[in-house]
Amino acid sequence: MRYGSFCVLLVLLAVNLLALMSMTHAQETDIRIEGLENNSDLSDWVDEAALQKFEEREETITSRFAGIEVQVEKALKSKGYYEPNVTFENSGEPVISVQTGPQYVIGKLKIEGDDRTLQNVEEGDILDAATILKAQEKLKNEISKDTCYYSLTVKNQVVLNKAMNTGDVTIMVEKGDIASFGPTTFKGAPTIKTSYLENFIKYEQGACWDAGKIEKTKNALISTGLLSVVNETLPDKPYSDGTVPVIFDLKERSPRTIRLGASYYTDEGPGIVVGWQHRNLFGAGEELDTNLRANFLEQSLSADFEKPFFGSEDQTLNIDAELSHLDSDAYEEYKISSSVNLQKDFTDNLSGSLGGGIELSRIQDKTDMSERTFGLFSIPASLHYDNRDDPLNPKKGWTWGVETTPYLDALGNSSPFWKTTLSATTYFGFGEEKNTVLALRGRLGTINGAETDDIPASKRFYAGGGGSIRGFGFQEAGPKDEDDNPIGGRSLLETSTELRFKITDTIGAVGFIDAGGVSDAQYPDFQDGMYVGTGVGLRYYTGFGPVRFDVATPVNRREEAEQPVYFYISIGQAF
Numbered sequence: 001m002r003y004g005s006f007c008v009l010l011v012l013l014a015v016n017l018l019a020l021m022s023m024t025h026a027q028e029t030d031i032r033i034e035g036l037e038n039n040s041d042l043s044d045w046v047d048e049a050a051l052q053k054f055e056e057r058e059e060t061i062t063s064r065f066a067g068i069e070v071q072v073e074k075a076l077k078s079k080g081y082y083e084p085n086v087t088f089e090n091s092g093e094p095v096i097s098v099q100t101g102p103q104y105v106i107g108k109l110k111i112e113g114d115d116r117t118l119q120n121v122e123e124g125d126i127l128d129a130a131t132i133l134k135a136q137e138k139l140k141n142e143i144s145k146d147t148c149y150y151s152l153t154v155k156n157q158v159v160l161n162k163a164m165n166t167g168d169v170t171i172m173v174e175k176g177d178i179a180s181f182g183p184t185t186f187k188g189a190p191t192i193k194t195s196y197l198e199n200f201i202k203y204e205q206g207a208c209w210d211a212g213k214i215e216k217t218k219n220a221l222i223s224t225g226l227l228s229v230v231n232e233t234l235p236d237k238p239y240s241d242g243t244v245p246v247i248f249d250l251k252e253r254s255p256r257t258i259r260l261g262a263s264y265y266t267d268e269g270p271g272i273v274v275g276w277q278h279r280n281l282f283g284a285g286e287e288l289d290t291n292l293r294a295n296f297l298e299q300s301l302s303a304d305f306e307k308p309f310f311g312s313e314d315q316t317l318n319i320d321a322e323l324s325h326l327d328s329d330a331y332e333e334y335k336i337s338s339s340v341n342l343q344k345d346f347t348d349n350l351s352g353s354l355g356g357g358i359e360l361s362r363i364q365d366k367t368d369m370s371e372r373t374f375g376l377f378s379i380p381a382s383l384h385y386d387n388r389d390d391p392l393n394p395k396k397g398w399t400w401g402v403e404t405t406p407y408l409d410a411l412g413n414s415s416p417f418w419k420t421t422l423s424a425t426t427y428f429g430f431g432e433e434k435n436t437v438l439a440l441r442g443r444l445g446t447i448n449g450a451e452t453d454d455i456p457a458s459k460r461f462y463a464g465g466g467g468s469i470r471g472f473g474f475q476e477a478g479p480k481d482e483d484d485n486p487i488g489g490r491s492l493l494e495t496s497t498e499l500r501f502k503i504t505d506t507i508g509a510v511g512f513i514d515a516g517g518v519s520d521a522q523y524p525d526f527q528d529g530m531y532v533g534t535g536v537g538l539r540y541y542t543g544f545g546p547v548r549f550d551v552a553t554p555v556n557r558r559e560e561a562e563q564p565v566y567f568y569i570s571i572g573q574a575f
Contacts, residue, residue, distance in 0.1 A: 032096070109168075148178045154173050185245070305318070341380065400422075437498075489519050
């Protein structure tokens with residue numbers, strides 16, 4: 001059986017992972033806290049702020065906990081307990097005994113150097129260091145927004161009154177000279193055009209000085225992916241005319257990248273991706289991305305060119321070309337295609353695109369063994385919204401998108417038709433660290449203007465596989481002919497529900513249910529029921545995204561058609 005050796009490999013991998021996790025756990029030494037049983041919040045804070053770093057040490061037991069009493073006292077003082085009694089004993093089991101003493105509150109509260117007031121901090125409140133520092137930083141930001149001070153220092157002084165268990169807090173504001181932005185100069189990036197870098201400046205020359213806009217500019221420059229270091233050089237004080245020239249010292253990253261990737265799906269077999277990318281082709285952030293992809297079913301060679309700031313700062317020109325071959329149970333296709341589209345960013349989260357494409361394909365439809373050649377012209381348009389916190393491993397946020405494309409066959413082998421797809425995802429994180437995430441996905445599609453038989457087989461909707469309905473083979477979740485070949489359809493419905501658990505910093509688990517299918521009707525109509533698959537998976541979290549391993553089985557299996565178990569291994573979450 002071709003999957004036998006793979007299953008053995010998976011079992012060995014799982015055993016090794018469990019062994020590694022067990023070894024890691026065995027090396028940890030828990031420290032028990034006594035005296036905080038009635039204050040779980042404070043106990044958690046002491047554990048997080050003082051104890052965890054000691055548990056991670058690899059020194060001997062004697063030296064491992066050196067100075068732990070001092071660290072615990074610091075953690076308690078930051079929460080207003082300025083007279084704690086902390087003792088440590090290590091007689092087989094390390095134990096911290098804590099007597100907190102009284103919790104101090106804020107006595108007198110005043111601000112020197114400004115007439116504003118602190119937000120969310122009042123006299124009589126708990127003397128919590130984090131709360132005061134947060135309010136202090138907010139005050140500094142407020143002053144910076146309203147004024148043009150070149151230098152601004154905000155610090156605090158706390159004077160304790162042990163007789164009253166209070167602390168008098170004084171916030172001291174020191175303001176510098178009024179200034180404005182002078183000219184901006186870039187150094188250290190000879191292959192990047194200055195005109196391109198200027199697009200990322202978040203201020204205008206002559207505008208009121210705002211140090212926060214320097215940080216925003218640095219972050220924007222780093223986000224280009226072309227720079228590894230961005231530092232600013234500023235004078236000690238404004239020039240005599242009140243201006244401050246800004247010099248950005250830059251260090252370029254290599255613009256060229258070679259990528260290698262691999263995947264394994266039971267229904268598609270092993271797959272590889274070899275890519276080469278140049279992120280600064282002509283000196284203005286132009287990106288050329290070439291990829292060779294291959295598995296048992298599909299092989300393709302593609303090239304994509306992207307030109308940012310095309311016409312305006314919020315527009316990007318995209319040009320792509322592709323040679324591909326796909327041989328599935330539904331059809332075999334040889335295709336050459338090219339398209340041009342203009343993408344516009346309306347906001348940070350909302351973007352749209354409009355373009356045109358042409359493709360020439362030779363398709364053998366395996367449902368009737370006919371061969372036809374198509375010359376399709378298309379006008380694709382799309383609108384997308386995305387506010388996820390992390391595109392590789394989101395814990396909150398949602399996305400939605402609509403893509404619609406009219407097609408016209410220049411060779412007359414297909415009637416004109418219109419294909420539209422709606423999609424959405426949403427993510428809900430639970431817990432303080434959001435280590436548990438509920439992820440939901442939906443996709444709806446329809447084709448108007450032609451009957452199924454008159455639509456090129458490659459443009460019909462299909463469902464099933466690792467990126468669709470897990471537990472069913474590639475293109476298998478839909479109507480079939482008498483020879484068990486997928487027919488495809490004019491409408492599509494897919495839904496997915498995943499519950500993701502973080503076990504350690506690098507290991508996670510998921511449980512999922514996928515459902516949906518394809519219908520010959522213009523709109524989804526599943527009179528015979530929907531296709532449902534369920535399963536579990538492991539995630540190994542890396543710096544470039546999670547490695548996914550899923551095992552799925554069909555709930556409503558057609559025994560003559562589907563396998564009982566499918567494996568999926570790839571990089572990235574399922575959605």
